[in-house]
Amino acid sequence: xxxxxxxxxxxxxxxxxxxxxxxxxxxxxxxxxxxxxxxxxxxxxxxxxxxxxxxxxxxxxxxxxxxxxxxxxxxxxxxxxxxxxxxxxxxxxxxxxxxxxxxxxxxxxxxxxxxxxxxxxxxxxxxxxxxxxxxxxxxxxxxxxxxxxxxxxxxxxxxxxxxxxxxxxxxxxxxxxxxxxxxxxxxxxxxxxxxxxxxxxxxxxxxxxxxxxxxxxxxxxxxxxxxxxxxxxxxxxxxxxxxxxxxxxxxxxxxxxxxxxxxxxxxxxxxxxxxxxxxxxxxxxxxxxxxxxxxxxxxxxxxxxxxxxxxxxxxxxxxxxxxxxxxxxxxxxxxxxxxxxxxxxxxxxxxxxxxxxxxxxxxxxxxxxxxxxxxxxxxxxxxxxxxxxxxxxxxxxxxxxxxx
Numbered sequence: 035x036x037x038x039x040x041x042x043x044x045x046x047x048x049x050x051x052x053x054x055x056x057x058x059x060x061x062x063x064x065x066x067x068x069x070x071x072x073x074x075x076x077x078x079x080x081x082x083x084x085x086x087x088x089x090x091x092x093x094x095x096x097x098x099x100x101x102x103x104x105x106x107x108x109x110x111x112x113x114x115x116x117x118x119x120x121x122x123x124x125x126x127x128x129x130x131x132x133x134x135x136x137x138x139x140x141x142x143x144x145x146x147x148x149x150x151x152x153x154x155x156x157x158x159x160x161x162x163x164x165x166x167x168x169x170x171x172x173x174x175x176x177x178x179x180x181x182x183x184x185x186x187x188x189x190x191x192x193x194x195x196x197x198x199x200x201x202x203x204x205x206x207x208x209x210x211x212x213x214x215x216x217x218x219x220x221x222x223x224x225x226x227x228x229x230x231x232x233x234x235x236x237x238x239x240x241x242x243x244x245x246x247x248x249x250x251x252x253x254x255x256x257x258x259x260x261x262x263x264x265x266x267x268x269x270x271x272x273x274x275x276x277x278x279x280x281x282x283x284x285x286x287x288x289x290x291x292x293x294x295x296x297x298x299x300x301x302x303x304x305x306x307x308x309x310x311x312x313x314x315x316x317x318x319x320x321x322x323x324x325x326x327x328x329x330x331x332x333x334x335x336x337x338x339x340x341x342x343x344x345x346x347x348x349x350x351x352x353x354x355x356x357x358x359x360x361x362x363x364x365x366x367x368x369x370x371x372x373x374x375x376x377x378x379x380x381x382x383x384x385x386x387x388x389x390x391x392x393x394x395x396x397x398x399x400x401x402x403x404x405x406x407x408x409x410x411x412x413x414x415x416x417x418x419x420x421x422x423x424x425x426x427x428x429x430x431x432x433x434x435x436x437x438x
Contacts, residue, residue, distance in 0.1 A: 035078060035170065038100040038125040039132065040107075041090030044143045047120040049333045053314035054113035057084045057091075058283045066164050068110050073103055079171035081161035083136070085153050086198065086313045086332045087143050092133065094171035100125065127361055130178065134357040137182035139191060143335070145346050146191035149198060149229065151182055156225075181360045185353040193346055199229040201335050202309045203237055206277055209307055209328065214238035216276035221245045221288070223262060226281040226311055228254055234277075243271055247282075272297040272306075279309045280316035291320040294327050377423050378431055380416035385435045387411040393436065402428040 042052060057065050062082070069080060069091075076098035082091045091107060093100060100123050108114035108121075124132045135141040137154040158175050161167035167175070186192055196204060206213050218239050220227050223246040231242055232254045244252055246262040253259045263271060265288070272278060272293065282288065289308075294317075298306065308329045310317040321329045384406055388396065392409055399405040402425050406412055412420065420428060 035094055036096070036125060037092070037094050037129045037171070037174070038103075038123070039090055039092045039129045040100050040104040040121050040123050041088055042117055042120045042122070043088035043090075043141070044333075046122060047117065049313065049315070049331060051113075051116050051120065052089065054116055055089045055108065055111050056285075056314060057082045057089060060283050060285070062160065063164070065110075066161070066166050069107070070166060072106055072110075073098070077103070079166065079168050081157060081167045081175075083154060083157045084313075085150065086311060087150075088136070088141075090136070092129075092171075094174075127365060130174070130361050130364070131357055133178050134181045134185065134361065135354065137178060138185040138353060138357070140185065140350055140353055140357075143332075144196060144198065144201060145350060146186075146193070147197055148192060148200075149225070151179070151186070152225065154182070155179060177364055181357055181364070184360065185356050188356060189353040190349045191346055191353045193349060197229060197233070198311060198332075198335065199226065199233045202230060202279060202311065202330075203233050205309060205330055205335075206234070206239075206307065207237075210276070213277075214240070217241040217243075217274060218277045218279065219243045219245060219268075219271050219275040220279045220281070221265070221268065221316065222281035222312075223250060223252055224281060224283075227279075228252060230279050230281065230311075231260065232258070239277075243275070245271060269293055269297070273300040275306065276304075277307045277309070279311065281311040282316055284312065284316060285314060287314075287316055287318045289317045289321070291318050291324065294321050295324060298324060298326055373419060373422055376416075377419040378435075380412055380419050381428065381431050382435050383416065384409075384411045385432060393432075396432060397429065401425060402432070 042055060065082065069077070077093050077095040079094040080092060082089070093103060104121055104123070105114060105118070108117055132141070137151050139146045139148070139150050142150055158167060162172060206216070210216055216239060218234055218241065220230050220242065223244065227244065231244065231252065235242060235254070235258060242260060244260045244262045245265055245268050247265050249264055250262050251259055252262060280289065294306070294308070303326045305326045305328065308317055308321060308327060310329065310331045313332060315331060317329060321327050388409065388411055396402055396405050403421055406420065407417055
């Protein structure tokens, strides 16, 4: 079994093209069914991760070329012509290290960002529930999460790092003289929307409306919850909105230039800030043409990610070194465990061929390895596995096998 991955991210592909390859709540069941049907002979276990920065697919199975799997996957999404040249691939240890870098925030547009580990864990849980992530690969993801957590807690890559919602707040604070007097409307009810509401509320913005496809109660924390308004009422709400933040899963923009243009007329051209955190984008880019509407997208956020970057870049080097060492240790432990399992299987085979007299002789031997060799009950390859064990371990295993 081999670990492989392929994907695109903010370093390889611009936002308008990343939108062509998104796996989210609206299509992940279809993706899972396609993937299992198309690659059942070669892929034992898999999951996918889509965030505003990237889409990646992680594969555990036979050594079938990930290039071929990626090609068919892009064809399924109808984006092979646009994205073929943007794909990157990793396998083996490099794949594990890359996954640790992603989960820890080292590979994010906002270096050390806080939200990615939760997104990574949520994606894993989703595909466990879908039945496509299981067995050895599922256990490996536990190790990857553990290493990613260590990279964050044992270095300061998150030092003064802002989340995407934090960066959105920073834009608000730079544009409005008194952000606390502004009215916020957030479109969406996912984790990003909750983070935006909590961040803005904690910084004094108290007039907050939340809009969603269905009416529900958003519990932000123990002291803050908000009832959502149905999406059909968005047009009326926008007219009294100073800050509009969107983060909703939709294959096409849900807010067009016409809707904002009408709202601006009702507002008598009072400026409006729009922050589109959706991938694919939730707001038509033509909104930028409106004089008093100021639109920022995920790509624009890159312009405000540089604060404290030098300090965090130094910590990133330490974090990457930690990840490399932990992955090496992980592989060494796996190799030792595999070797031990092989030795156990060899001793189990030998035990079935040893009579009671030779068994007692073996138990009293100072060198059980030599005794086994002299009994000619194991092959040379099996002897090599057993030779890596201490005499005490050999005898303990033999006793365990005989008493089973």
